[in-house]
Amino acid sequence: MSSFQTSVFGFFISQLCIGPLRAQLGTTANIKPIVVGRCYNYITLVNPGLRIDCEEIWTRFEESVVLQSPFNTTLDYHQMFHAIPQTWPCNRCLFWSKTRSLMHSYTAVERHFWTLEDTLVGFMFNDLVWCGQEKHSGFDFSSCPPWAASRRHPVYSLWRQASQNFAEMACGNITVLLNGSISNAFNRKSMFGSVELDGLDPCRVDYVNIRVVTNLQGPFRESCSKGSIADLIQILRSRGFRWTCTHNDEALVTLQCVQNPEQSSCRRCASGSTRPHVGLNHPQIRVAVKTEGGPI
Numbered sequence: 001m002s003s004f005q006t007s008v009f010g011f012f013i014s015q016l017c018i019g020p021l022r023a024q025l026g027t028t029a030n031i032k033p034i035v036v037g038r039c040y041n042y043i044t045l046v047n048p049g050l051r052i053d054c055e056e057i058w059t060r061f062e063e064s065v066v067l068q069s070p071f072n073t074t075l076d077y078h079q080m081f082h083a084i085p086q087t088w089p090c091n092r093c094l095f096w097s098k099t100r101s102l103m104h105s106y107t108a109v110e111r112h113f114w115t116l117e118d119t120l121v122g123f124m125f126n127d128l129v130w131c132g133q134e135k136h137s138g139f140d141f142s143s144c145p146p147w148a149a150s151r152r153h154p155v156y157s158l159w160r161q162a163s164q165n166f167a168e169m170a171c172g173n174i175t176v177l178l179n180g181s182i183s184n185a186f187n188r189k190s191m192f193g194s195v196e197l198d199g200l201d202p203c204r205v206d207y208v209n210i211r212v213v214t215n216l217q218g219p220f221r222e223s224c225s226k227g228s229i230a231d232l233i234q235i236l237r238s239r240g241f242r243w244t245c246t247h248n249d250e251a252l253v254t255l256q257c258v259q260n261p262e263q264s265s266c267r268r269c270a271s272g273s274t275r276p277h278v279g280l281n282h283p284q285i286r287v288a289v290k291t292e293g294g295p296i
Helices: 003-015 031-046 054-065 078-082 100-109 120-125 154-169 191-199 228-238 250-259 264-268
Strands: 094-097 136-139 172-179 205-213 243-247
Touching (some): 031 120, 078 154, 094 191, 120 154, 154 191, 250 264
Parallel strands (some): 094 172, 205 243
């Protein structure tokens, strides 16, 4: 059994022990010990070289949220981010849209990837909910509006700033994981389409490697040459990015088959192969060559 297959099998077994998350109506209970505890966990076990004051981070976060309306308010977390001078490695950044479950599975077995959740801010606030009270000090633990429905929500404001920082620091070769089984796999209104894509710097990023994955049994709506992904490629070209695009990467298909072995299409996984489309002469992919920054 290869190291990749061993990692996939171990991840699959571990998922059997994970139950559904309990829905939160208001601010997540015990949010302070959770956030501060995650911070200490991160700087002690995950990234022990990081010198951060976890209590200061919490104080600046709390000051940004309390006494603020949870409705139609774009909060300013700059003081908190200023207390977290973190950088991340080149050639490892993974961006995603509408592929969260597969992304977590993929990064669990391909550990060289680095997602927003691997940064300190992402690690501390992942899956938490919070909002303040305009007329009272402290957090509202009884009711917060759904943050996904509003771009002027305290949770959205933090993730927007974190996403922008993550994109601006990306360098070398980066990967984008998109869902080819839905319409608008690349959505300009998503966090990737509206924030992260615009934050990428063509002077820092060598290649944008797009990986389109579809559900094993379909539907097969978008690919590297069809649908909104073609729009993404056009944007990358217009901004001078070099890019590659692969549909149903073999490692991703294998991972899906481990999780869904009963699917008939998985019987072909071992013999299947993928052929990438490329936007420029990639040093490891010799399929097509185009002039840098030029048209097809």
